[in-house]
Amino acid sequence: REDIEIVAAGQKKAFNFGNTEGGPNFESITVTMHHIYAKNLQDRFPRLRRGDVHLYNSVLDSEDLQRLRHINMKVISQALVPTEQGAILMENSRIIGVREPIKTHQASNLDSDFTGRFKVVNSEYIFNDQFYLGNSSDVSFENPWKRSNQNINYDLDFHFRTFENIPYDYTLQDPGKLTKIFKDNLIGAGTIPNFNWLEIKGQIDPKTVERGYKVDESRIEGLGTHIAKVNEKLESFTPEIYNYYTGDLLRVDREYIYYVDTSKVDLSKPGIYDIEYTFVLLHNEAEVKYTQKYVVYDPELENEIYDSNIGKPFDNLLSGELDVFEAEGTLYYMLSNNSVEDVDTVLAQGLTQEITSTTVEFKDIDVELFDYIHFVVVSNERNSSLFTHKVDKETVVEITTPAEFNAMLIDFRSNGKYYKLMNDLDFTDYELYYLNSDNIFQGVLDGQGYTIKNLYRHGYGGGIFHTIQNGKIKNITFDNVEIDIHKTPIFDDETGLEVGMQGTSARSGVIAGQIKGGFGIIENITIKNSKVKTDNNYGAMVIGKVEGYSDAVFSNISIINSEVDQYDGEYSGGITAGVANFSTGLFEDIYINGLKIYENKDKMIGTIVGRAEVGLTVRNIVVLNVTHNTLGAMGGIFGKDDRKGQNLETSFENIFTDLSPLKDEEGNI
Structure with a gap:
């Protein structure tokens, strides 16, 4: 019973500042946290993306949770989690019973830009028999104030993003006395006599505070090669x-x-x-x-390749840049599995590209079957030295069971992975894990022509995937898939009475709730005999919404005998319910035959896009047997052309739609 009470009394997550990866304007987040006592908290004290947090005179005591390890219960145990260049300064505080006091990276992308900064000053750490009082800068083997993640082997230099120095006065207390201070003073909800928060004085106006001086090292201009x-x-x-x-x-x-x-x-x-x-x-x-x-x-010598910028392939396609001395000549390139080739072989068997700039770009070279690419420049009848690049290939992950598919959905390190279905997957009686905004897919899923069938997912937003960001889904048939987004009751553990509802979020579709940030490619997909049912906004058959600052491609998509039922939300679509401002969208080679879209609100339904806030490219479309039911706007292609200040040009080409009217039993339209 005591263990159950500890679990029930604890809190899994506390403070989350910046709720999604790469969110806009998170750099402006500034938060001060002080005189906080947190008991049995597992994570996020706080979690931060991009912004600044000053934490002082606070206690996190999760010692009781560590006792649960004797019953083999998995307990997350983290405190400071600054990520994506966010900065946390913790002063004169206590962290008790936390296994990972500092974690600075949680993204699938291992780049240091997704890593945070931290500085700990005069703070106590207590874990089992370990005790330490000191700073993160202390040179000591016993110093616990260090990051647990290993995506990089160094700590980022600490600095705030918004101010060079903290722009207010504050008083620090002895960290060893903090717990007693909290116990001697009332904690929790209460009333402060004669206090009106609307009359708070002395607020800081950022416009009147000296921000400070620091060179932006990412923006040093005029000193290119x-x-x-x-x-x-x-x-x-x-x-x-x-x-x-x-x-x-x-x-x-x-x-x-x-x-x-x-x-x-x-x-x-x-x-x-x-x-x-x-x-x-x-x-x-x-x-x-x-x-x-x-x-x-020396212009009398060979036009050599002296530098390169070649990334990792995506979907087995390699792109990059080569730097040469002069903007002239011909680039020869050849793929092979040999680390060494001779120049004559590359010239005899390689492909060519004319050089018109000292930076030569190449794009989308298929490297699936090869480990090396070799380059030679021919200019003024002279051959350069051989330049060889070893291809850093994507990691291939084969999926043969629903469990392996589920593992892909919750994999936080999908970046750089190429997932392949090896057979049809039947999800009858198989329940997928719930997903949230942290579940971001950044790899490639290649269905290889196989089918995912009989899949039912209840969720609070999203689809089979939650979010696609720099990811691609291709070559899959989805048959008899139902995405069911609806609220569920919350019951009191002791009385069994309903005490509230677990709400839902907007954006739902068969494949994913959203494409958000970077690009998303949906290619060669068939969805049939399927349904998306949601009680929130932006429901669609394929992707709920393309968010701002995203580039979306929908190519070779078929939707057959399927339905979107948005019974308590707004904005619905066949392919997507919305494409937001500051984004791009290509919709091509789309066949729809037998699609019903229902919406109870007075907004908009579109067979392709419900709400288009930007100019889009739409071509090679066939629409048959479509039924729309809404109190608002509806359209055979767009529900509403709602273009705003960016990317205003929309292109339509080769469109066929059957716009037969819907009639009731008596023949009335």
């Missing part, structure tokens, strides 16, 4: 640097000075050299170093 011929005069450059906190251009000699070291450059000899710049801010004497690449070449 320079290419020069041998014995030419050394070129000079005028850099432009910006204040990280305000975005303003910093003024040389007023706000900063800089020094230039060109001693490593030998203009008489071809080579790739570095020019070192040192910027010094006059307000705080902070230094930033920057290296400019200076390339010296």
Whole structure:
């Protein structure tokens, strides 16, 4: 019984600032947390994306939860979780009974841009017999104030995003006395006599506070790679640097000075050299170093490839850039499984691309069957050296069972993975895990022509997937799939009485609730005998909504004998219920035969798109036997052309729709 009471009394998650990956304007989040006592909390003290949190004079005591490990119960045990460049400063606080006090990365993308920053000052950590009082900067093997994640092998330098220094006064207390302070003072809900929160004085106006000075190292301009011929005069450059906190251009000699070291450059000899710049801010004497690449070449010699930027393939297609000395000649490239090839073989068997820039772009080379790609430049009848790149292939994951499919849906590291269905999957009597906004698919799912059938998912938003971000779904038939989004009652554990409802969120579709951020590609898909039922906004047969700042492609899609029933929401569609502003959408080669869309509200239904807030490209469409039922606008292609200030041009080409009227039993339209 005691264990059950501990589980029931605990809280899984507490504070979440920035509720989705890559959310807009999260950089402006600023939160102060102080004098908080949290008992038996598993996670998020706090969770932060992009913004700043100042946490002081607080206690997280989860010691009781650790006792549950003796019954082999899985207990999440985390405290500070800054991610996506967010910064948490914790001062004079206590963390008790938490296994991972700091975790700075939780995204499937391992890049450091998805990692957060932290600084701990004069705080206590207690875990079983371990006790530590100190700072994250302490050089000690016993120091617990370090990140548990290993996506990178270093800590990001700490700084806030919005202010250089904390813009208010505050009093720190002895962390060892905090628990007693809380016990000696009332905690929880109550009334403060003669207090009116509407009359709070002394609020901070960001416009009147000095934001501070810091060089934005991602925005140093005017110092790009320079290419020069041998014995030419050394070129000079005028850099432009910006204040990280305000975005303003910093003024040389007023706000900063800089020094230039060109001693490593030998203009008489071809080579790739570095020019070192040192910027010094006059307000705080902070230094930033920057290296400019200076390339010296001999035009009488070969046009060599001296640098490259080649990423990882996506859907087995490789793209990248090669840097050459001169914008002339022909690029030869050849795929092979040999790490070494000779130039003559590449010239004899390779494909070609004319060079028109010193940065040569290549796109969508199919590397599925090959491990290496070799390049040679031919210019003025001279051959460059062989340039070889080893392809960092996607990880192939084969799926043969519903359980393996379910594991893909909850995999937080889908980026860089290529999932393949190896057979039809029948989900009869199989229940998928519930998903939330943290479940973001960033890989490729290739159905290889197989079928997913007899799948029922009850959820509170989403679809089979929750969110697609830089992901692709292709070559699958969905047969007899039902996505059922509806509220469910919440019951009191002791009395059994209903005490509330678990609500739902907008955006639902068979494949996913949304494409959000980056791109989403839905290709060669058939949906038949299926249904999406939702009590919230943006319900559609394929994708609930394409959110802003996203690029969506829907290609070769068939919808047959299926239904969208949006019985208590707004905006419905056959392919998607909405395409938001600041996004793009391509809808091509779409066949719809037998689609019913119902909506009880007075908004809009579209056979292709319910609500189009931007210009879209729509071509090669056949629509047959479609029924719309709504109190608002409806359309054979769009429910409403609701274009706003961006991407206003819509293109329609080769459209066929059967717009036969709906009649009742007496023949009335």
